[in-house]
Every structure is written in structure tokens, then in C-alpha cells.
Amino acid sequence: MAEQEPKELLEMSTDTERLLEENDLRPLWEVEKDFGNQFGGFEADIWKWEDIQASIDAIEQDVPIADLPPGFQRRVAVPVNTGYRNAISNTIYVGVQTVSPGETAPAHRHGANALRFTIDGSEDMKTVVAGEEFPMRDNDLITTPQWEWHDHVNDGDETAAWLDVLDLPLVLDSLNARNTFENHELDRQPVTKSQGYWESQYGRARPFEDTKEDGIPGPFEGNCAATPPYRFSWKDTLQTLRQRADNDDPDPHDGYSLSYVNPATGQPPLFPTMSFRAQLLQEETDPHFHNAVDAYFVIEGEGATHVGDDVLEWSERDIFVIPPDEIHHHDPDGEAILLGMTDRPVFEAFNFYAEAEP
Ligand code: 1HN
Numbered sequence: 403m404a405e406q407e408p409k410e411l412l413e414m415s416t417d418t419e420r421l422l423e424e425n426d427l428r429p430l431w432e433v434e435k436d437f438g439n440q441f442g443g444f445e446a447d448i449w450k451w452e453d454i455q456a457s458i459d460a461i462e463q464d465v466p467i468a469d470l471p472p473g474f475q476r477r478v479a480v481p482v483n484t485g486y487r488n489a490i491s492n493t494i495y496v497g498v499q500t501v502s503p504g505e506t507a508p509a510h511r512h513g514a515n516a517l518r519f520t521i522d523g524s525e526d527m528k529t530v531v532a533g534e535e536f537p538m539r540d541n542d543l544i545t546t547p548q549w550e551w552h553d554h555v556n557d558g559d560e561t562a563a564w565l566d567v568l569d570l571p572l573v574l575d576s577l578n579a580r581n582t583f584e585n586h587e588l589d590r591q592p593v594t595k596s597q598g599y600w601e602s603q604y605g606r607a608r609p610f611e612d613t614k615e616d617g618i619p620g621p622f623e624g625n626c627a628a629t630p631p632y633r634f635s636w637k638d639t640l641q642t643l644r645q646r647a648d649n650d651d652p653d654p655h656d657g658y659s660l661s662y663v664n665p666a667t668g669q670p671p672l673f674p675t676m677s678f679r680a681q682l683l684q685e686e687t688d689p690h691f692h693n694a695v696d697a698y699f700v701i702e703g704e705g706a707t708h709v710g711d712d713v714l715e716w717s718e719r720d721i722f723v724i725p726p727d728e729i730h731h732h733d734p735d736g737e738a739i740l741l742g743m744t745d746r747p748v749f750e751a752f753n754f755y756a757e758a759e760p
Pocket of ligand 1 (some may be wrong): 474478497499507512554568570
């Protein structure tokens, strides 16, 4: 079939063009071309740990947290996409943060949801969330739900590093919700709860009240219940993954996979805007594609992820991203474990989520 000639652009008279322009009006057939292009050049991309490590070490040498200008006051190297220089994707932000021995990342709170996934941690590296000190051990995942005060205190001897994952591009850019940040009057918020408090409230026996004094909805509010502050210890998560690998069949696209559930509901997503999985891969997965963004952190092992015509070769601690609608599959070299992050809950909330095999 002969290639179709591009259609001639509709021409308006110069007078009409000027009239619209003077009145801040544009014809839809012009506007239409710009929709969906604000976030240009979103390609599959990978950030290798050795490059991230060199960068976080260098900024740690140059920039004490105490010298940071007013603002978020966190020492973070932020993987950015070619088409969007604020974050890895248009919805999910991932950063790599360090806190040196003796340093504190001062207390603040905000409307964006956040979590920490510990890379180099210790019992003495604590993130303080909603009055409780959570020790950050390697590969622990700790939530910082929206509006909860949080500060990070390193009482250990080694620099600590972790991933921050926030729905920041969604909150700050798409929703333009900029007045959603507040600094605490103290660098360190008072510790008002004993260790283990938050976890204890979401076990099999729970407080009877619908809503606790601090306003965080209790377990009886169905799927809308807010995410509590919570630490998912890697020790437990890994044990569950192993049990799955020993007893179950893998999912064709995601291997042996666990959802980090909202402890208040027992269901995913962990946050209304972002969902997380631990995925153990032993074999090549089947290709599929979907309109939600997937980002990954390599917890263990090495392999490759094929995205369209690209091959992302990954090893431990690398970060990579798969743009919407790209056909992709994983090919681990032996056994590998990934942390999967996605904005799928946003699509599902609006009945937009779609997934298919090629
Ligand atoms: C934030 O609160 C943290 O608490 C890290 O560690 C990165 C980036 C933007 C906005 C808030 C943190 C952040 C952030």
C-alpha cells in the first residue's frame, strides 16, 4: 500500500490567528499536537550502582547535610530521565540518600507519600517516623506515609545509604500541589513511641477503635484506610519469598512475587499512588506490556531486562525504568531478586490500567 501523504495543515487566515492569540485561545487541532508530549524522550534507562556510588560518595565529601540550603534538606543523588529532568519517571521519583555517622536529616513532613528501601544500613541508623525510631537494616522497607513527621538519624559508625521512593512528580508537577511541605521546629522530632509500636498495631489482634487518637484510620475502614508507618523487615520478606519459590509456581511475567500490602487493609497498593513488589526470578519471563510505569531496584543477582529493542544489563543495586507500553521481559542470570515499583494504582483508580501480551 502506498504511504499516505501527511495531510495539509489547516490554514486559518492571519487575522483569525491573531484574534485567537490576542485572546489566549488556541484551536484544538494545534493543542492536540502538544498533548502527551510534555514528557518527551521517556526511554528505557538504567543507572549502574558503581556510577551512583561514586556520585553519592563525592557529594558526601563536598556537602554536609547541615550546609544544605533551606528546602527538603536531604543529601540525595536523583536518577533523572532524558525527557524529564526531575525524576526517573513522570509519576514516581527515586533518589539515593546518604547520612554520615553523627548526621541528622532534619524533621519535616509533606503531602507526598514516601518510603525508604535500605541499601547500606545498620541497627543504629534510624528513620524516625510518627514518633517511633525504625532501625534501618539492609533491604528493610519503611513507609513514611503522607503528612507524618520524619527525620533520619545516624548513630552508627558507617555512612548509611538508601533509596527514597516518592510520588513527587505526581504531587508537585501534575497536581501542582506545592504548599504541601512543612519543617518541624526541631531537627529531631521527639520520640514518643517505643520501638515496635506501629508494627504491633497491625498484627492479627488490633485496636478495637475505628480511628486512633492521631487520626490515622484504623483497620475497619476498608480499602481507603491510610497507610501506617511500618517497617517490612527483609528477614521476613526473604523467608516468604523462599517459601513461595519452594512451593508455588512462578508468575509468567514476574516470577515469584510478593506485594508489600497496606498493613491497614492487608491489600495492595502500599500507597494510593504507588505499589511495590519483591520478585524472585529464576527463569526468563514472558514478554508483556502495560500502560503503567515500572521501575526496578536490583536487590540481588544479575541479568538483563529486554525493553523493546533495548537490553538493560543489570547487577546488584542498579536502578532501571521501563516506560509505558513498551514490551518487556526479564532474563536473570541464575537467581535474582528485584524490588518492583509501579504507578499502576493511579491507572486502576481511574479504570485506565491495561496489560497485554504481544
Ligand atoms: C524527603 O522528605 C526525603 O525525608 C527525601 O528523606 C527526598 C525529596 C523530595 C521531597 C521530600 C526524606 C525527598 C523528600
